[in-house]
Amino acid sequence: MDYFKLSLVLIVGLALKVSVAATAETNQTLPGYNYTCGNVAVPYPFGIGDSSRPGRGACSLEPKFSLTCNNESQLRWGDFEVLHIDPQGQWDTLFFVSKLCGQDAKSNAPWLRSSTFPVSSDKNQLITVGCDTYGYLDSVYDGNTYSTGCLTRCYGHYPNIIGSVGECTGIGCCEVKIPPSMTNITIQVYNFRNSTNLVGNCNYSFIAKNDSYKFDEQHLWDLPNETFPLVLDWTVGEDITCKDAEIRDDYACKSNSYCDQNNTYSGYRCRCHDGYEGNPYLNCTDIDECSSKDKPHNCTSPDCCHNTDGSFTCSCPKEGEGLDMVTKVVIGVGAGIVILFVSTTLLYFIHQKRKLVKLKEKYFRQNGGFTLLQQLSAGENSSQAFQIFTAEQLKQATNNFDESLIIGRGGYGTVFKGFLTDNRIVAIKKSKIVQENQNDENQKEQFINEVIVLSQINHRNVVKLLGCCLETEIPLLVYEFVSKGTLFDFIHTENSAWNVTWETRLRIASETAGALSYLHSAASIPIIHRDVKSANILLDDTYTAKVSDFGASRFVPLGQSELATMVQGTIGYLDPEYMQTSQLTEKSDVYSFGVVVVELLTGKKPFCFDGPEDERNLAMHFLSSLREDHLFEVLQFDILDEENKQGIMEVAMLAARCLRLNGEERPTMKEVTMELEGIKLMKNHPWTNADQILEESQYLLHEASSSIYEHGDSSSHQYTGYDSIRDRLPITLDDGR
Numbered sequence: 001m002d003y004f005k006l007s008l009v010l011i012v013g014l015a016l017k018v019s020v021a022a023t024a025e026t027n028q029t030l031p032g033y034n035y036t037c038g039n040v041a042v043p044y045p046f047g048i049g050d051s052s053r054p055g056r057g058a059c060s061l062e063p064k065f066s067l068t069c070n071n072e073s074q075l076r077w078g079d080f081e082v083l084h085i086d087p088q089g090q091w092d093t094l095f096f097v098s099k100l101c102g103q104d105a106k107s108n109a110p111w112l113r114s115s116t117f118p119v120s121s122d123k124n125q126l127i128t129v130g131c132d133t134y135g136y137l138d139s140v141y142d143g144n145t146y147s148t149g150c151l152t153r154c155y156g157h158y159p160n161i162i163g164s165v166g167e168c169t170g171i172g173c174c175e176v177k178i179p180p181s182m183t184n185i186t187i188q189v190y191n192f193r194n195s196t197n198l199v200g201n202c203n204y205s206f207i208a209k210n211d212s213y214k215f216d217e218q219h220l221w222d223l224p225n226e227t228f229p230l231v232l233d234w235t236v237g238e239d240i241t242c243k244d245a246e247i248r249d250d251y252a253c254k255s256n257s258y259c260d261q262n263n264t265y266s267g268y269r270c271r272c273h274d275g276y277e278g279n280p281y282l283n284c285t286d287i288d289e290c291s292s293k294d295k296p297h298n299c300t301s302p303d304c305c306h307n308t309d310g311s312f313t314c315s316c317p318k319e320g321e322g323l324d325m326v327t328k329v330v331i332g333v334g335a336g337i338v339i340l341f342v343s344t345t346l347l348y349f350i351h352q353k354r355k356l357v358k359l360k361e362k363y364f365r366q367n368g369g370f371t372l373l374q375q376l377s378a379g380e381n382s383s384q385a386f387q388i389f390t391a392e393q394l395k396q397a398t399n400n401f402d403e404s405l406i407i408g409r410g411g412y413g414t415v416f417k418g419f420l421t422d423n424r425i426v427a428i429k430k431s432k433i434v435q436e437n438q439n440d441e442n443q444k445e446q447f448i449n450e451v452i453v454l455s456q457i458n459h460r461n462v463v464k465l466l467g468c469c470l471e472t473e474i475p476l477l478v479y480e481f482v483s484k485g486t487l488f489d490f491i492h493t494e495n496s497a498w499n500v501t502w503e504t505r506l507r508i509a510s511e512t513a514g515a516l517s518y519l520h521s522a523a524s525i526p527i528i529h530r531d532v533k534s535a536n537i538l539l540d541d542t543y544t545a546k547v548s549d550f551g552a553s554r555f556v557p558l559g560q561s562e563l564a565t566m567v568q569g570t571i572g573y574l575d576p577e578y579m580q581t582s583q584l585t586e587k588s589d590v591y592s593f594g595v596v597v598v599e600l601l602t603g604k605k606p607f608c609f610d611g612p613e614d615e616r617n618l619a620m621h622f623l624s625s626l627r628e629d630h631l632f633e634v635l636q637f638d639i640l641d642e643e644n645k646q647g648i649m650e651v652a653m654l655a656a657r658c659l660r661l662n663g664e665e666r667p668t669m670k671e672v673t674m675e676l677e678g679i680k681l682m683k684n685h686p687w688t689n690a691d692q693i694l695e696e697s698q699y700l701l702h703e704a705s706s707s708i709y710e711h712g713d714s715s716s717h718q719y720t721g722y723d724s725i726r727d728r729l730p731i732t733l734d735d736g737r
């Protein structure tokens with residue numbers, strides 16, 4: 001086999017699209033989401049898109065969850081006031097009463113013009129009040145109208161109504177359940193009797209939360225309320241099944257939670273596993289049953305109760321003797337049954353074990369294990385550190401893939417922390433993709449060659465692949481463990497005390513640039529990373545940067561400088577030129593790197609759904625700030641002092657060049673690395689260069705701005721672009737993690 005030729009083909013793309021090792025104690029939480037507005041808590045995934053609150057931290061998961069906080073006191077969703085948000089999937093608002101008073105009056109028809117949130121079917125009723133009145137609820141969806149309603153009669157006899165006060169019996173007042181999935185609703189009320197001798201003079205119809213309305217005969221004359229509380233359902237995503245959601249980068253259910261779905265609503269909800277509590281979109285935490293009052297333990301005494309992760313155990317001192325005859329017999333029979341059961345199970349397991357060994361062999365062969373062994377023994381010296389692990393070893397290392405050892409969850413797989421018997425700590429990545437064509441040998445070989453090449457990348461700032469396991473259906477990859485988590489978490493986690501100095505940031509940028517430059521030019525075959533982002537840069541104890549996640553990377557065939565590919569990447573980091581042309585070049589990495597540098601400079605997320613439109617895309621916002629000479633306003637202020645002002649300015653200029661729309665005008669990673677090195681050394685330079693830099697900056701900015709406008713003349717162009725691209729392309733839409 002021609003080893004190189006094979007390696008040149010698409011990477012892991014098919015065989016192992018494993019998103020990277022978020023190889024560390026990544027806080028799955030997005031801390032800081034504890035906002036309240038007035039008295040209403042705003043739990044994530046909801047967020048507040050109010051520019052008076054800094055965008056970071058207040059981001060919602062999706063645009064539809066973006067609320068506003070008026071005057072710091074009233075939480076609003078469009079025209080509607082939000083009364084309460086239940087993290088379990090519902091929220092309360094106030095909705096209007098449809099009203100018809102007097103002979104010639106026309107009824108108003110309140111309209112909740114949204115197809116995003118259906119009216120909750122189990123928490124509301126449609127209520128109609130009046131005499132000979134009918135009220136109905138329409139839901140208009142996809143051009144079709146769905147209706148429900150009820151009608152009242154009074155027979156013109158006042159006493160009948162007196163009898164029904166307090167209850168909605170159909171006389172003077174009727175109520176009806178609301179069918180599921182009603183969105184985009186209007187309510188209307190009509191009177192069907194042409195007669196003047198009816199009781200009262202008004203007719204009403206409205207939706208009200210359970211128990212928020214009590215009928216009273218007075219209401220036939222005047223209902224004091226113009227609005228009633230209404231419960232709406234919310235779910236994450238739209239038209240997506242749990243199965244599909246779970247393998248996506250933007251999967252919303254965090255640690256110790258699961259995806260919940262039923263066909264009465266589109267999208268999905270997250271729920272904590274039994275034994276856990278909290279906000280499943282952030283982090284479910286263990287319930288201490290032994291001291292909890294809501295979920296009490298059932299041990300005989302509190303002293304016997306021991307809390308465990310997700311559960312509890314009871315172990316009390318033995319009760320001892322004194323069993324009567326009946327108990328003994330029962331125990332005897334029980335023991336017999338148990339023994340029978342155990343021996344049957346044992347036989348079964350022996351049989352299974354044999355099958356398992358066979359299966360392992362099959363997977364080993366399928367996954368190209370023999371080819372790999374050949375390659376390794378063919379004398380590739382540099383692969384000496386590369387190891388083939390058995391399934392048993394990795395199972396042991398991760399305590400049978402214990403959920404509590406999960407340190408990262410990407411779109412393509414799960415990463416566990418593992419403890420090898422030789423005391424090494426590793427990160428083990430388990431891919432989720434099951435190949436469609438199990439027998440595609442060629443594909444297997446690509447995967448194997450892939451693994452070998454990656455294992456040979458030996459760079460201080462690239463996460464090291466230590467080995468893999470081929471005995472399982474889906475290959476497992478073993479990486480070095482990087483202790484401090486992702487750069488993204490460090491920049492954007494509010495309480496992570498990201499007070500790391502400018503020098504460290506500069507070093508991280510420079511190390512990352514060095515690694516990318518190595519991949520682009522120095523590695524034996526050029527590699528385009530294709531998903532450069534702060535979440536793919538890990539930090540070790542000394543804040544040394546390690547580039548990770550080659551799940552989307554591509555080798556560039558020698559003598560070729562661009563590749564036509566399916567556009568893939570992460571929103572906010574994605575090279576706009578690549579997006580338009582689908583031509584992948586190493587300059588796409590340069591663009592993404594530019595965005596990472598801007599993150600380091602500003603401390604802001606690359607993309608935020610909330611906030612003013614022109615600030616959603618960080619790169620664009622940064623460039624326009626530069627252009628308008630507001631650079632120092634977008635910087636994270638605490639990194640700035642007189643001494644490093646010049647360096648910061650130069651780095652900002654460099655980032656602006658990386659972010660040019662025209663890839664050819666961007667510097668190469670090698671040039672970027674050299675410049676960053678230069679800036680690092682220049683630290684103690686005299687301050688006199690500043691004027692020159694300013695001059696240069698004006699020139700550069702002029703260029704940058706003209707190129708921005710080449711592709712459209714308003715800033716909204718950027719956003720529209722995002723919309724249509726999200727619809728068309730497999731982009732990891734991850735606003736963050």
Ligand SMILES: *[C@@H]1O[C@H](CO)[C@@H](O)[C@H](O)[C@H]1NC(C)=O
Pocket residue numbers: 026027028029255283284285
């Ligand atoms: C979840 O929250 C608990 C307590 O706040 C914390 O100890 C734990 O580390 C968090 N887990 C994750 C995965 O963030």
Ligand SMILES: *[C@@H]1O[C@H](CO)[C@@H](O)[C@H](O)[C@H]1NC(C)=O
Pocket residue numbers: 034036
């Ligand atoms: C969130 O806010 C609530 C109410 O203001 C408070 O009780 C709770 O401790 C806060 N949680 C965190 C993690 O700050």
Ligand SMILES: *[C@@H]1O[C@H](CO)[C@@H](O)[C@H](O)[C@H]1NC(C)=O
Pocket residue numbers: 071073
């Ligand atoms: C904001 O609230 C304060 C106090 O409730 C009130 O005086 C002020 O008029 C409000 N401003 C607006 C714009 O509603």
Ligand SMILES: *[C@@H]1O[C@H](CO)[C@@H](O)[C@H](O)[C@H]1NC(C)=O
Pocket residue numbers: 122123124177210211
């Ligand atoms: C609300 O009303 C529905 C239908 O009448 C009923 O099934 C449900 O239990 C009620 N829920 C509450 C919280 O009262």
Ligand SMILES: *[C@@H]1O[C@H](CO)[C@@H](O)[C@H](O)[C@H]1NC(C)=O
Pocket residue numbers: 113115140141142143184
């Ligand atoms: C909502 O209803 C209006 C008319 O009542 C209709 O024009 C509109 O298309 C509906 N929206 C959706 C998303 O169906």
Ligand SMILES: *[C@@H]1O[C@H](CO)[C@@H](O)[C@H](O)[C@H]1NC(C)=O
Pocket residue numbers: 194195
């Ligand atoms: C009501 O009925 C009377 C006769 O019974 C008729 O003259 C009148 O036009 C009707 N009014 C309406 C609004 O239909």
Ligand SMILES: *[C@@H]1O[C@H](CO)[C@@H](O)[C@H](O)[C@H]1NC(C)=O
Pocket residue numbers: 100101102103104105130131132133191195198199200201202203220
């Ligand atoms: C309902 O509407 C009709 C027609 O507008 C009006 O005559 C009547 O007084 C209203 N009230 C009741 C209780 O029917």
Ligand SMILES: *[C@@H]1O[C@H](CO)[C@@H](O)[C@H](O)[C@H]1NC(C)=O
Pocket residue numbers: 212213224225227228229
């Ligand atoms: C309706 O109005 C009455 C009188 O103002 C008030 O007591 C009641 O709480 C209101 N009901 C709701 C659900 O707002």
Ligand SMILES: *[C@@H]1O[C@H](CO)[C@@H](O)[C@H](O)[C@H]1NC(C)=O
Pocket residue numbers: 122262263264
């Ligand atoms: C779907 O979810 C709703 C709301 O949680 C629940 O009331 C209903 O019973 C569920 N339906 C099914 C079929 O599980």
Ligand SMILES: *[C@@H]1O[C@H](CO)[C@@H](O)[C@H](O)[C@H]1NC(C)=O
Pocket residue numbers: 298
């Ligand atoms: C005690 O709780 C455990 C777990 O919740 C349950 O499996 C067991 O049946 C309970 N025992 C009794 C006596 O209720």
Ligand SMILES: *[C@@H]1O[C@H](CO)[C@@H](O)[C@H](O)[C@H]1NC(C)=O
Pocket residue numbers: 025026027031484485489490493495496
């Ligand atoms: C994770 O969260 C905990 C508590 O919220 C905090 O103490 C810790 O520093 C965080 N770790 C990282 C890597 O952000």
